[in-house]
Amino acid sequence: MNIDRRDFLKLLGMGGAILVLGQRGSADAADMTAGKDDFFFVQLSDTHWGFNDPKINPDAMETLKKAIAGGNSMKIQPDFVVFTGDITHTTDDAKERRKRMSEARDIISGLKVKNVKFMAGEHDAGLDNGEAFQEYFGKTHYTFDYKGVHFIVIDNVSDPTSSITDPQLQWLSDELKKLDKESRIVVLTHRPLFDLYPNWDWWTRDGAKAIDLLLPYKKVTVLYGHIHQEHHHMTGHIPHHAAKGLMFPLPAPGSVPKRVPMPWDPAAPYKGLGYRGIEAKMDKADYIITEFPVQKG
Amino acid sequence: MKISRVIIMFPLAFMMAAFAVVTYAADQAGQQEQVVKITAKKFEYSPNEIRIKTGVPAVFEFTSLDRVHGFTVPDLGGIRATIEPGKVTRVTILAPKAGTYEFHCDLFCGDGHEGMTGKIIVED
Numbered sequence: 001m002n003i004d005r006r007d008f009l010k011l012l013g014m015g016g017a018i019l020v021l022g023q024r025g026s027a028d029a030a031d032m033t034a035g036k037d038d039f040f041f042v043q044l045s046d047t048h049w050g051f052n053d054p055k056i057n058p059d060a061m062e063t064l065k066k067a068i069a070g071g072n073s074m075k076i077q078p079d080f081v082v083f084t085g086d087i088t089h090t091t092d093d094a095k096e097r098r099k100r101m102s103e104a105r106d107i108i109s110g111l112k113v114k115n116v117k118f119m120a121g122e123h124d125a126g127l128d129n130g131e132a133f134q135e136y137f138g139k140t141h142y143t144f145d146y147k148g149v150h151f152i153v154i155d156n157v158s159d160p161t162s163s164i165t166d167p168q169l170q171w172l173s174d175e176l177k178k179l180d181k182e183s184r185i186v187v188l189t190h191r192p193l194f195d196l197y198p199n200w201d202w203w204t205r206d207g208a209k210a211i212d213l214l215l216p217y218k219k220v221t222v223l224y225g226h227i228h229q230e231h232h233h234m235t236g237h238i239p240h241h242a243a244k245g246l247m248f249p250l251p252a253p254g255s256v257p258k259r260v261p262m263p264w265d266p267a268a269p270y271k272g273l274g275y276r277g278i279e280a281k282m283d284k285a286d287y288i289i290t291e292f293p294v295q296k297g
Numbered sequence: 298m299k300i301s302r303v304i305i306m307f308p309l310a311f312m313m314a315a316f317a318v319v320t321y322a323a324d325q326a327g328q329q330e331q332v333v334k335i336t337a338k339k340f341e342y343s344p345n346e347i348r349i350k351t352g353v354p355a356v357f358e359f360t361s362l363d364r365v366h367g368f369t370v371p372d373l374g375g376i377r378a379t380i381e382p383g384k385v386t387r388v389t390i391l392a393p394k395a396g397t398y399e400f401h402c403d404l405f406c407g408d409g410h411e412g413m414t415g416k417i418i419v420e421d
Contacts, residue, residue: 090408091408126405157405160404162403162405200401258412259411
């Protein structure tokens with residue numbers, strides 16, 4: 001595959017908007033060519049399957065399905081798809097929790113791409129330490145490699161305190177020791193690792209310890225969810241990119257007294273919802289992030 | 298019923314010294330610590346708006362009516378406590394200055410957890 005950026009978006013056929021270019025932080029039209037080892041993956045987040053409030057999302061039963069259909073309609077299919085947590089909306093009923101997970105998994109299985117990676121959110125895993133999640137979606141922290149990029153999935157939700165916890169931090173430390181400091185690393189997680197807005201619980205209690213472990217590595221990018229909106233932040237040289245959700249948007253941090261879902265806007269259905277494509281540029285150690293709406297518009 | 302006591306001061310190093318001083322001063326002035334009884338249940342604190350005075354220790358006595366909940370005030374040095382059913386959890390707060398401080402449950406407790414919040418209004 002050797003295409004330029006305009007062709008790439010045209011081929012995707014999604015009308016997406018490039019809002020961020022990866023680690024180097026600025027768009028450079030001259031770099032918009034794809035090398036043979038470049039790859040492309042899609043991040044979906046906070047699908048909250050099982051959520052039911054028509055004032056917030058009257059199309060709750062269809063939004064995830066529309067996103068799946070959107071992904072399937074991409075003319076260039078992603079190499080893989082990642083779900084960064086809160087796949088299901090929480091419930092106290094363990095039987096209902098499993099039903100929601102089963103239904104979500106069935107819907108997601110409709111993706112043409114079969115290489116799908118799952119992360120847990122506190123709605124999936126916070127009430128049972130990830131027990132049901134693991135039954136349906138597998139481990140909550142793990143690593144995988146793709147074309148020379150090392151992906152690390154960090155679980156910051158299964159512990160009731162929304163912490164990574166010391167055993168997992170030790171695991172992270174051990175994993176990182178296997179890597180060269182020049183290794184390309186993408187961290188996938190649910191909650192922000194940094195103190196985005198602690199008053200709304202938008203942080204990870206021991207996230208700074210994970211960042212400290214990652215800082216010696218020169219090519220690290222963090223992708224996460226949880227806050228249901230795009231957000232971009234740097235801790236040192238490490239960029240952190242939050243994704244939109246697929247059930248309801250949340251207000252900007254601290255912009256309103258309470259972090260409650262934003263109501264549905266009939267004049268602009270699906271406003272604030274969406275998913276993203278991430279193009280990994282191998283020659284530049286860079287990522288191009290493209291945001292896609294739920295519906296073409 | 299068991300009683301656990303969490304004494305939390307802000308900022309910790311400074312307030313450890315200041316706490317002793319203020320406690321002494323409060324005792325000298327005859328000011329008693331303010332005790333506030335608070336219940337926690339899915340997904341609310343009651344009361345969820347609490348008024349206290351600067352420089353006077355306020356003791357929050359938490360009781361959970363259902364499950365384990367959390368309590369944290371990020372802008373007061375990140376103080377926190379775990380509120381377990383069947384016992385009283387005491388948190389002593391000494392607010393350094395007047396203002397409004399938000400608190401919330403920081404142990405995920407279910408659908409509605411995100412709305413389990415309150416505020417402490419500190420007055421001179």
